[in-house]
Amino acid sequence: MNRIAEQxxxxxxxxxxxxxxxxxxxxxxxxxLGYLPREAQEVAAEALGVPLSQVRGVVTFYHLFRTRPAGKxxxxxxxxxxxxxxxxxxxxxxxKEELGIGPGETTADRKISxxxxxxxxxxxxxxxxxxxxxxxxxLDPKKARRIVQEIRDG
Amino acid sequence: xxSLTIDGVRxxxxxxxxxxxxxxxxxIRIPTLCHLEGLSPRGxxxxxxxxxxxxxxxxxxxCATPVQEGMEIVANSPRLRELxxxxxxxxxxxxxxxxxxCVSNGxxxxxxxxxxxxxxxxxxxxxxxxxxxDLSHEKYGIDHNRCxxxxxCVRACAEVEGAMTWGFSGRGIFTLVEADLGDPWGKSxxxxxxxxxxxxxxxGALFEKGKATSEQMKRPEIILEVTERRPRA
Numbered sequence: 001m002n003r004i005a006e007q008x009x010x011x012x013x014x015x016x017x018x019x020x021x022x023x024x025x026x027x028x029x030x031x032x033l034g035y036l037p038r039e040a041q042e043v044a045a046e047a048l049g050v051p052l053s054q055v056r057g058v059v060t061f062y063h064l065f066r067t068r069p070a071g072k073x074x075x076x077x078x079x080x081x082x083x084x085x086x087x088x089x090x091x092x093x094x095x096k097e098e099l100g101i102g103p104g105e106t107t108a109d110r111k112i113s114x115x116x117x118x119x120x121x122x123x124x125x126x127x128x129x130x131x132x133x134x135x136x137x138x139l140d141p142k143k144a145r146r147i148v149q150e151i152r153d154g
Numbered sequence: 155x156x157s158l159t160i161d162g163v164r165x166x167x168x169x170x171x172x173x174x175x176x177x178x179x180x181x182i183r184i185p186t187l188c189h190l191e192g193l194s195p196r197g198x199x200x201x202x203x204x205x206x207x208x209x210x211x212x213x214x215x216x217c218a219t220p221v222q223e224g225m226e227i228v229a230n231s232p233r234l235r236e237l238x239x240x241x242x243x244x245x246x247x248x249x250x251x252x253x254x255x256c257v258s259n260g261x262x263x264x265x266x267x268x269x270x271x272x273x274x275x276x277x278x279x280x281x282x283x284x285x286x287x288d289l290s291h292e293k294y295g296i297d298h299n300r301c302x303x304x305x306x307c308v309r310a311c312a313e314v315e316g317a318m319t320w321g322f323s324g325r326g327i328f329t330l331v332e333a334d335l336g337d338p339w340g341k342s343x344x345x346x347x348x349x350x351x352x353x354x355x356x357x358g359a360l361f362e363k364g365k366a367t368s369e370q371m372k373r374p375e376i377i378l379e380v381t382e383r384r385p386r387a
Contacts, residue, residue, distance in 0.1 A: 053318055
């Protein structure tokens, strides 16, 4: 626990005393630790001079910040308009069943996290999801399940 | 001095005053909810919307709009009444405002507004969210079911007490007023237990423990009293 605090103190050093840099500092912490543990938020709040309640506000407002560690792989399902029209709900339902988790959660084996996003910017391929950096388009529930299987098999 | 008209009445106002302040002085009633004397304006609830006739009928929140020379304000009209009522209905539909079970029944600003604006029913489906109740604080409790997210507690805590314990977490309909990093109120390291948030709360969301409905009268005006007594830097 102290190791995290130490590490975070170092990361936020350049932002010390600059409340306006909160988002930047949190991004830096998350890119190093993979998430924003409680101790990290406390250290950042103190170093930057931001109240805890405001750190909480920022961390929970932006979807990209996470307070729990992510899995090895992240599946991002697009919930944008085009994907919605072309059945994103069914893709999500299939993924939930296949993974046994809901959006914002991570499988017990820490292998896969499931997240929702608003638009991935490739509506022509709707419905779409991303696995880490790869885009998979023109999905149907069967295809989505197969992709999950492939991640599991490595 | 700036002159403007509100509902046809000529009103003089100081530069920097808000339309709401000018109207109040002229004895013209504009309903408000998130506004509280002594705190910064927020314009969150939109109940104080007024129409600026010579801005093409634009709607502006009077609590957060500074007066300008020659403004022709409509503060009360069938259109505004309908808008305010609709806003109120949405607030009621969003959470669980059940007066009969509430410690603020009979002295609740939300309830008073519903009566004032003639809200005899709600035309939107109630969401009935399942929201938590935090009774961890020694003296006070917070019931998110009754919260309207006006932010009066958040501002009272930050601007008057200076503790900055309260903040908003999440967004949209999932927004909650939470202490520090989302801790139980009683565990908060920053809360001084001053109770200004409780006094500032317009509904029964923040309340004193161990007090019955009739003893639960709030004094939101203390926020102004406290700030006026404080010498300005």
